[in-house]
Amino acid sequence: MDRIKVAVIGPGNIGSDLMYKIFRSKYLEMAMMAGIVESEGIRRAKSKGVKTTIEGVDGVVREDDIRIAFDATSASAHLKFNGPKLKEKGIVSIDLTPAAIGPYCVPVVNLDQLQQEPDINMVTCGGQATIPVVYAVSQVAGAAYAEIVACISSKSAGPGTRANMDEFTETTSKALEVVGGADKGKAIIVLNPAEPPLMMTNTISVKVKDTSVGFDRIREAIEKMVDEVKTYVPGYKLRVPPTMEGDRVTAIVQVEGQADFLPAYSGNLDIINSAAVAAAEKIAERMLREGRNG
Amino acid sequence: MAERKITFVDTTMRDGSHAVRHSFTEEQVSQIAGRLDKCGVQLIELSHGDGLGGSSYTYGFSRTDEFTLMEAAAREIKNGRLTVLLLPGIGTIADLKQAKACGAKAVRVATHVTEADVSAEHIYAAKELDMMAVGFLMMVHTAPVERIVEEAKKMESYGADYINLADSAGYLMPDDVKERITAVREAVNIPVGFHAHNNMGLAIANSLIAVQSGADFVDGTLRGLGAGAGNAQIEVLAGVMKRNGYETGLDFYGLMDLAAEVVEPIMLRPQTIDNGSLMLAYTGVYSSFLLHVYDAAKKYSLDPRDILVELGRRKMVGGQEDMIIDVAYQLTQKA
Numbered sequence: 001m002d003r004i005k006v007a008v009i010g011p012g013n014i015g016s017d018l019m020y021k022i023f024r025s026k027y028l029e030m031a032m033m034a035g036i037v038e039s040e041g042i043r044r045a046k047s048k049g050v051k052t053t054i055e056g057v058d059g060v061v062r063e064d065d066i067r068i069a070f071d072a073t074s075a076s077a078h079l080k081f082n083g084p085k086l087k088e089k090g091i092v093s094i095d096l097t098p099a100a101i102g103p104y105c106v107p108v109v110n111l112d113q114l115q116q117e118p119d120i121n122m123v124t125c126g127g128q129a130t131i132p133v134v135y136a137v138s139q140v141a142g143a144a145y146a147e148i149v150a151c152i153s154s155k156s157a158g159p160g161t162r163a164n165m166d167e168f169t170e171t172t173s174k175a176l177e178v179v180g181g182a183d184k185g186k187a188i189i190v191l192n193p194a195e196p197p198l199m200m201t202n203t204i205s206v207k208v209k210d211t212s213v214g215f216d217r218i219r220e221a222i223e224k225m226v227d228e229v230k231t232y233v234p235g236y237k238l239r240v241p242p243t244m245e246g247d248r249v250t251a252i253v254q255v256e257g258q259a260d261f262l263p264a265y266s267g268n269l270d271i272i273n274s275a276a277v278a279a280a281e282k283i284a285e286r287m288l289r290e291g292r293n294g
Numbered sequence: 295m296a297e298r299k300i301t302f303v304d305t306t307m308r309d310g311s312h313a314v315r316h317s318f319t320e321e322q323v324s325q326i327a328g329r330l331d332k333c334g335v336q337l338i339e340l341s342h343g344d345g346l347g348g349s350s351y352t353y354g355f356s357r358t359d360e361f362t363l364m365e366a367a368a369r370e371i372k373n374g375r376l377t378v379l380l381l382p383g384i385g386t387i388a389d390l391k392q393a394k395a396c397g398a399k400a401v402r403v404a405t406h407v408t409e410a411d412v413s414a415e416h417i418y419a420a421k422e423l424d425m426m427a428v429g430f431l432m433m434v435h436t437a438p439v440e441r442i443v444e445e446a447k448k449m450e451s452y453g454a455d456y457i458n459l460a461d462s463a464g465y466l467m468p469d470d471v472k473e474r475i476t477a478v479r480e481a482v483n484i485p486v487g488f489h490a491h492n493n494m495g496l497a498i499a500n501s502l503i504a505v506q507s508g509a510d511f512v513d514g515t516l517r518g519l520g521a522g523a524g525n526a527q528i529e530v531l532a533g534v535m536k537r538n539g540y541e542t543g544l545d546f547y548g549l550m551d552l553a554a555e556v557v558e559p560i561m562l563r564p565q566t567i568d569n570g571s572l573m574l575a576y577t578g579v580y581s582s583f584l585l586h587v588y589d590a591a592k593k594y595s596l597d598p599r600d601i602l603v604e605l606g607r608r609k610m611v612g613g614q615e616d617m618i619i620d621v622a623y624q625l626t627q628k629a
Contacts, residue, residue: 147351149616154409162411165382186350189383193408194609203616205351240623248351252620 002291004284005031007060007091009082010072011041011052013158013262014096014269018070019045020260021277027284028068028277034060057082061089067287068092068280074160075099075167083119092283093119094276098167104175106131107278108228115286120279123175124168125268126150126187128275129202129236129255131180136225137249138181140217142209144247146182148172151190153197156266165189182206200255200267201239208247215244222251232278233271234258297541300505303337303458303487303513304330304528306557307367308379310519312343312582314562316356320366325556326516328370333548335528337400337511339377340367343521343582344613345404346378346385346393352616353384353582361396368397375399375426381613382412387419400426402458403449406611407437410445417452428487429454432612434474435465435578442474443481456485456511461500462612464493464522464575468503479508487511490526492518493575495567497526502534516553519561522581523571529553573599577606586615590622600625 006028008015015033022030033045036056045052053059056077060069069091071082078099086093095102102119105111109132114120122128130148137143150172152161161168169187176185192198208218219242229236235256242251255267262269307323323340330338342348342360349356356363368376377400378393379385390401401420403413413429420427429449434442446457459474466474471488479486488504490497490513501512512535514528529549535542570584579602587605591598604621 149352149614151614151617159411162409163415165412166386166388166415169383169386170388186347188350188352188613190611190613191383191406191409191412192609192611192614193406198608201617201620203352203619207351240620250351250619252616252623 002288003027003029004068004287005029005066006068006070006280007032007034007063007066008070008072009034009057009060011035011039011045012072014072014273015070016041016044017261017269018072018273018276019048019050021273025277025281027281027288031066032060032063057085061085061091066091068094068283070094070096070276070280072096087118094280095119095121096272096276098124098164098171100171104179105279106175106179107232107275107282108132108225109135109179111279111282115283122272122276122279123179124172125152125200125272126168126189126202127172127175128271129200129253130204131175132225132229133204133222133251133253134176134180134182134206136221137206137208137218140221141211141213143180143182143206144209145184145186145207146176146180147186147205148176149188149190149203150268151192151198151201152268153200153265154191154193155197156262156268157191197265199265201252202255203252204250206249208249211247218242218244218249226253233274235267235270297539299541299543300535301336301511302528302531302542302544303339303377303511304335304515305339305513305525306515306519307338307340309343309521309525310515311341312521312585313519313524313565314560315585316342316349316354318363319358320363322556322560323363323367324370326552327367327376329548329552329556331371331374333545333552334543336374337377338367338371338374339379339402340364341379344384345381346389348384361392364393364396364398377402379404379430380416381405382416384613387416390416390419391423394423394425398425400428402428402430404430404432404460407431407434407442407445410448413449414452417449417454421453426455427453428456428458430458430460432460433462433580434459435461435463435470436609439473439477443477446478446482450482450484454484456487457482458487458489458511458513460489461491462580463578464491464497464581465578466500468496468499471500472503472507475504475507475509485510487513489513491520491581492523492525493567493571493581497524498530498534501526501531502538505535505540516549516557517561518565519557520581522574522584523567524565570598570602573602577602579605579610580612582612583615583618586618590618594622594626596622596625
């Protein structure tokens with residue numbers, strides 16, 4: 001079966017993990033790894049038989065047949081160079097930085113509406129882990145307020161996250177509103193250095209607007225949503241099942257990573273990468289379909 | 295030789311916020327801030343207990359918006375500095391800018407003891423806003439001395455004006471405090487401070503040994519109002535420091551009167567070392583977890599001590615109050 005050629009820009013931990021996930025895909029072909037220096041990540045990609053470039057996005061746009069690019073660099077690089085250059089070349093950007101030139105994407109919630117977008121943003125790891133649950137609740141009972149606490153192990157928080165804690169909280173808060181459907185969103189992130197490292201956990205609290213729908217319907221909606229996320233993030237599960245007190249619904253989810261490249265405790269990185277690949281696969285499917293029809 | 299001057303930081307309206315479940319009113323903070331200022335307290339901290347942006351389901355909602363409280367307090371402060379706490383991951387630079395607009399002149403940027411690098415952007419921002427910036431390391435009982443030194447140096451390199459070590463669980467023994475303060479004092483070129491909790495009855499003793507080991511800043515609260523068994527009681531600290539020959543610049547009677555007339559009447563419970571508080575220190579758990587643990591114990595019909603032991607075993611850090619429910623739920627599943 002045909003596959004769509006994709007590139008990964010940024011051969012760090014995220015980029016390398018993406019590469020392994022793309023290797024497993026039925027719809028995507030790992031055509032290029034792009035960096036800006038001869039790095040360990042570039043060598044790793046080469047050793048796996050992947051074509052590489054150290055000219056960054058310029059190396060990617062010189063290729064003729066790449067249709068989708070994952071950007072795992074930085075917000076400023078995506079804003080200034082990668083986003084505009086990919087767009088000019090007609091390559092779809094899956095943006096894993098906080099740049100967010102394009103709309104936020106949480107595959108299980110809104111991917112269907114974003115399939116024609118030239119640039120989609122994957123929010124944050126905490127957003128991918130919690131927005132589906134908030135959306136499930138807001139669909140059945142409305143959400144006046146949604147609050148999440150994401151706890152990630154210190155070891156899985158890279159220098160980018162550490163230098164930009166505000167980007168995490170602000171982006172996630174906004175996406176809880178825009179994608180999750182809450183009138184107001186609030187996000188908190190905590191790093192925990194315990195050894196052995198803790199799995200990523202996320203506590204979600206929603207103030208519902210309409211308690212008359214009853215807890216059973218809300219619980220069912222959450223459980224159904226968790227199962228849907230699990231189709232692309234196998235290690236996603238409810239740690240503490242939903243409870244309801246007054247108009248507050250609370251649930252705790254855990255994300256165990258697939259340990260493709262990063263260890264299992266890095267569920268935070270696994271979920272954003274899994275979401276990015278799921279989004280790209282859906283777009284690739286459409287491209288393949290259109291290719292056949294056209 | 296002249297008496298060494300100690301700078302007092304009052305955190306009644308920040309750490310004490312936990313003990314009153316974030317219920318301070320404009321009138322209360324006006325009185326407390328105004329009178330602390332008249333008593334000569336130089337740094338007057340006011341924020342939600344978990345810092346800027348702390349008002350939430352997880353940490354408890356503030357009855358009055360903290361920025362409204364800041365404005366009320368700032369109007370009364372003539373000599374001291376209105377100070378706020380900011381935990382990166384909870385509060386943001388946008389919150390800090392708003393705090394400054396409401397009259398804050400200093401910020402203490404607090405991180406878990408091993409995670410100082412997350413404070414860099416907030417310390418830089420504070421300096422750009424022309425605010426005093428303090429590097430505040432929490433839960434210092436959990437890391438070896440060399441690591442604490444390393445993290446303190448990072449905060450110094452970002453531009454912190456002093457380093458504050460917080461014994462957030464009230465776990466440390468006086469010798470542990472001495473070792474930590476001495477090591478950090480030797481390693482950095484800025485002053486050092488100490489924040490005690492009284493969970494093992496050592497808040498005053500630990501604060502004294504911190505000062506004797508070279509700390510120039512010391513935290514306290516009126517009547518000890520604070521998370522867990524509370525903090526070092528500031529009116530007691532004033533007396534103890536004076537007796538030990540340090541210059542406090544404080545009005546000793548004025549602090550006593552303020553504690554008796556304003557703070558004592560608003561306390562929800564006596565600031566004693568109850569069993570839960572003692573267990574915080576024993577298990578090394580962050581003090582502000584206490585009241586949330588009591589709530590969860592009631593809801594799940596558990597002994598709060600069992601929840602605290604498990605939280606300690608899991609090495610939960612400041613800000614992870616959400617995990618109390620997780621622990622309580624998992625314990626009921628085992629039972």
